[in-house]
Amino acid sequence: METTVDPVFKNEVRISDTTANPGALGLLAFGMTTVILNLHNAGLFGMGSVVFAMGIFYGGIAQIIAGIMEWKKNNTFGMTAFISYGSFWIVLVFMILMPALGWSDALPTQALAAYLALWGLFSLVMFVITFRLSKALQVVFGLLVLLFLLLVVGIALGSALIVQIAGIEGIICGLSAMYTGLGEVMNEVYKQKIVYLG
Template sequence: MNQTRTAEATIHEVAPVELHRAAALAETVIKDTTANPAPLGLMGFGLTTVLLNLHNAGIIGIGSMILAMGLFYGGIAQIIAGVMEWKKKNTFGMVAFTSYGFFWISLVALILMPRFGIVDASDKNAMAAYLFIWGLFSVVLFIATFKMNRAIMLVFFSLVILFMLLGVGDATGNHAITKIAGYEGIACGLGAMYIGAAQILNEVYGRKLLPLGEF
């Protein structure tokens, strides 16, 4: 009987120690050591947005350069960043990067499919609806940025304005509005590039080299 009680006491003493060791081991195994994918997504979005809106502003024409950037860097690179954000359990980053990545791919498809005779080109009302619905989607993400920092908040605010201006420009056929949207879009893209650069440089130098306006 005494031996049984001694054995039970030993089990009760050892069990918490073993559980603590198991928890520590599990924490070590699942610890995330992967790189931050946000700069990749931000640069993919920012660079492509600047180039497209140079076209909207009437500075350059649309051609293979913009379409290639939209397909590969604005599209595929952002989707890769979104998948990496999913592994980091970052819902906002996952939704934003994958969604805007597929936005760029769909935009390239809207331009190329009619040229290959796959489908008819969308009329101005269809394109306006396309841009307005992406603007509405961006409003949701803009609200989420209230809990982040001022830099990302300004980028998403300017993105909402960009989609709305482009939608109005397409719906009315007013090239002046589209041109204004182009310059506003250049600022939006440069803002995304700034945030991406800040995240890269601040991590490399181990200090806030470029501020983001944390709340």
């Protein structure tokens, strides 16, 4: 019995995706920027250029680039998360800087609380989705939901103590994202599960 090949598919070329995993970059950009902002929230230093620069370039632009790369990987969750949180950082920086530059009125406390609450809701749904993903991502998103909750309550009540507690919790959240991102890099380079990600 002869096998015939349809001439249409004779010269078919299959292209496999050999591009790098952008998830590590996105997680590190998110994690390190979150640590920097929450060192400020915890009271270690004032709001200034280190927060703004990290927010625009690493937490913002680098995460958006990672999200675009996740689109190419056909990863809807990664694309949505990184482009969304990358935009979050850029918007947050401009919300703080625009009044200082005279481009808008002072940022109302209620508006900032509403902004953070909306992102908390988004993060809650993303957290639920992580139950189909790794344990490490569940930890990152679970801590992120708690961070937004603490910030909303602290800002709405005008409580410096709650914001400071949020800062400490936010540092832990950022470090968990860094752990996950660096773990992905290490496991890939060593071609074995050196870092547990679940």
